[in-house]
Amino acid sequence: MRLQQLERAQAVVAVTSNRLLVDDVHRDWLRRKYVQALHHHAGVSCIILPTIDAKDASEEVAMAIMRRVDGLMLTGDESNIDPTVLTAPASFTDADEQDVEPGILDRPRDRLSAMSIQSAIALGMPILGICRGLQELNVYFGGTLRPSLAAWRPESGIMHAEKPDRPRDRQYDAAHSVSVSSDGALFPIARTIEAQVNSLHNQGIEALAPALRREAWAPDGLVEAVSVIGAPTLQIGVQWHPEWHVSTDLLSKQLFKAFGEACLGYCRTKTG
Numbered sequence: 001m002r003l004q005q006l007e008r009a010q011a012v013v014a015v016t017s018n019r020l021l022v023d024d025v026h027r028d029w030l031r032r033k034y035v036q037a038l039h040h041h042a043g044v045s046c047i048i049l050p051t052i053d054a055k056d057a058s059e060e061v062a063m064a065i066m067r068r069v070d071g072l073m074l075t076g077d078e079s080n081i082d083p084t085v086l087t088a089p090a091s092f093t094d095a096d097e098q099d100v101e102p103g104i105l106d107r108p109r110d111r112l113s114a115m116s117i118q119s120a121i122a123l124g125m126p127i128l129g130i131c132r133g134l135q136e137l138n139v140y141f142g143g144t145l146r147p148s149l150a151a152w153r154p155e156s157g158i159m160h161a162e163k164p165d166r167p168r169d170r171q172y173d174a175a176h177s178v179s180v181s182s183d184g185a186l187f188p189i190a191r192t193i194e195a196q197v198n199s200l201h202n203q204g205i206e207a208l209a210p211a212l213r214r215e216a217w218a219p220d221g222l223v224e225a226v227s228v229i230g231a232p233t234l235q236i237g238v239q240w241h242p243e244w245h246v247s248t249d250l251l252s253k254q255l256f257k258a259f260g261e262a263c264l265g266y267c268r269t270k271t272g
């Protein structure tokens with residue numbers, strides 16, 4: 001490992017997991033694509049954050065963990081956000097079985113995301129939100145989501161949807177263009193005002209949270225990237241999936257590199 005790589009690997013990024021219920025057994029999981037992209041293209045080390053049950057939703061615990069890391073990655077996942085839980089993580093106290101509706105709702109993940117975003121914002125650390133992760137930032141800060149893009153506009157539904165008839169890898173090929181704001185936080189990373197991105201989601205931002213700035217948008221006007229207004233470092237979310245083809249896609253590479261650099265910068269401010 002080169003010296004620069006070694007130095008960057010000192011930065012540790014916390015990565016959100018999801019709850020999986022198999023045979024009534026609760027498990028935490030995430031796709032390795034996220035971890036591989038962080039290791040190989042952001043050059044950071046990772047730890048995986050476990051999902052949180054309502055009875056364990058403690059601000060102190062979340063803060064104690066987040067103090068030890070240098071960045072937060074909010075991963076994508078098929079489940080939709082429960083806005084009630086994401087905005088009040090300790091509020092849902094029903095039995096564990098109802099806490100997770102496989103493939104539909106994942107409240108333990110909503111709690112994890114809410115509590116880790118809260119700590120990361122308080123600590124001023126870098127954040128990279130991907131797909132559900134971007135949506136979580138918007139809901140956390142008081143924005144709303146369109147429950148179904150297909151119901152909003154049929155052509156939008158098609159443009160952004162998963163294409164289940166294609167092999168998994170091909171579903172993550174570029175699906176549409178985005179326009180990038182020329183005076184925001186994304187432009188210095190992307191260095192272009194137009195790019196092609198992949199797209200696998202059925203929900204999307206309806207009302208943008210007042211704390212967020214629109215960084216990129218799709219041809220149908222859907223917000224595709226956001227940043228936290230006044231952030232002391234890179235705090236950004238994208239609706240697409242830069243992790244999937246990061247080895248071959250320039251914008252994806254640039255995003256992970258910028259995130260890695262931001263995490264290392266943050267790490268250095270802590271260690272002096």
Ligand SMILES: N[C@@H](CCC(=O)NCCCC(=O)O)C(=O)O
Nearest residue numbers: 076077078079131132201202203
């Ligand atoms: N349910 C939401 C979120 C979509 C999302 O994050 N999909 C990612 C799936 C693939 C992965 O986990 O990498 C929506 O439909 O908008």
